[in-house]
Amino acid sequence: MFRSLRFRLPALFFAGIVLTGVLAVAIAFGLFQDYTQDQAREELRQEAAGMTQLYADQANKTQEQNKPPPFFAAKSLEAASGDRLFYVGLPFFSGRESGLKTLPRNTVDWEEGKVIEFRFVPPGETKKFLAIAYPLFLEKRAVGEEPLLPLGSLIVATPQTESRDRLVTLLERLALALLAGVAITTGLAWYLSGRITRPVRTLAKAADEVAEGHYDVELPDVQGRDEIADLADSFRQMATRLGEAEELERNFLMTVSHELRTPLTAIRGHVEALREGVIEDPETRRASLDVIAAEAGRLERLVGDVLDLAKLDMSRFTVLREEVDMARLLDQAYTAFGEEAKQRDIVYSQEISAEAVIISDGDRVLQIISNLLANAFRWTPDGGQIGLRLSAENGLIHVAVEDTGPGISVEEQERIFRPFWTHDGKGTGLGLAIARELALALGGRIELDSELGRGSRFEFVLPSGPSGV
Secondary structure, three states: OOOOHHHHHHHHHHHHHHHHHHHHHHHHHHHHHHHHHHHHHHHHHHHHHHHHHHHHHHHHHHHHHOOOOOOOHHHHHHHHHOOEEEEEEOOOOOOOOOOOEEOOOOOOOHHHOOOEEEEEOOOOOOOOEEEEEEEEOOOOOOOOOOOOOOOEEEEEEEEHHHHHHHHHHHHHHHHHHHHHHHHHHHHHHHHHHHHHHHHHHHHHHHHHHHHOOOOOOOOOOOOOOOHHHHHHHHHHHHHHHHHHHHHHHHHHHHHHHHHHHHHHHHHHHHHHHHHHOOOOOHHHHHHHHHHHHHHHHHHHHHHHHHHHHHHHHOOOOOOOOEEEEHHHHHHHHHHHOHHHHHHOOOEEEEEEOOOOEEEEOHHHHHHHHHHHHHHHHHHOOOOOEEEEEEEEEOOEEEEEEEEOOOOOOOOOOOHHHOOOOOOOOOOOOOHHHHHHHHHHHOOOEEEEEEOOOOOEEEEEEEEOOOOOO
16 A cells, blocks of 8 residues: 555655645744844834933933932833833932842943843843843933943843743644645645546556456546546557457458468369379369469468568568669569459559659569559459559659559558558458558658548659668
8 A cells, every 4th residue: 555656646745745834834933033033122122212211311300300210110111011120330310219120230331331132130030031231321412522421221121931932822823734734735635646546547457457468448538638648548549459459460360371271272282183193184284283383472472471571570671772773663563463454454554754763672662562553453443543653853752553442531541551451351461561661661651642432542752862771
């Protein structure tokens, strides 16, 4: 289970979300910590400045109007602000009590007259405070005068635990948000991984069936245009092609068995008749020998086709390089089918509009043209028309074979070039397959233009210069 894609996908999502969440929490925690500390410092500075000014004004009024100092104000200010007030320095109410808690004079260097930030533990406390010491001046310095000396510093302090409590509260909320996000993401990842892996598991089971030779497996209809849908469609096509290939193989074996049995039966019958002396007439003996030779040639061609296809599939095909007179070669191919055209009343024509000499393998070029002509004669009915054309254009040689046969549907135009495939289940289905593979080996191609009911045009296109493999 732990090695399955269904488990690893959610686990990967979960790990990514947790890592991202922890990183986000750490960054947010650090930023908030800096923010709260800056806010605390700024608030303490403002409070220290305001309270210092308030006590300075009260001290001046006490001296000028002989009023008592507001010794009770310290507790009120502490209650209102939530901070602690301390004083360090010289008495500034003419020896009277100010109500502020005094600290030792060496607590801060107040004589410099600067705002000082520091941390300390006040007397009677156990926890550390963040404090701002603000200088206290009773007189204002005029422009151009020497800086005044402060009487002391008013200290406003707040416990550091307050900022920590805020951080802890923030951390708790961030942790809850992270847990909620992880839970939601895990559930979503589990659901999505199920949708992703379900067709994959089905395809895996189908692959096992195909491996056992069962090609008629049912595959899931995956909606959409994503990679899984493409994989399912490709697998469906593969299973169909494998099923067709198996059917073609069976048909080929049956066809080849028939093609082999027919000439072998004829050869065996004539040989036995000659051996037993049944045929004594010289003319009859010569005719029997002609039949044996013809059937042996038929067997030789069939075996040669199979060997040629095997060599092409294994890329062990050798291409010769020689000068080939295409007009002469075309005339040779045309003449080979002349007698059959006469016997079947087929209008057989040849048109050579270019005198071309190319560098290629002449025997293989002749084999390609002969296979195309053989296919045309096979499908053209008696009394039909077959044409052989030679032309040259833009450094390419075009050899076209046209017929008035039944034509080929769009669905079958690709299949007819597959080995062992035949439209009517007869023949070996090797002629066009070998022709196309040979054309590719020579650096050319075979193009097909056909429609049902109007015949077909096979065009062999070959470069005029050296090419192929």
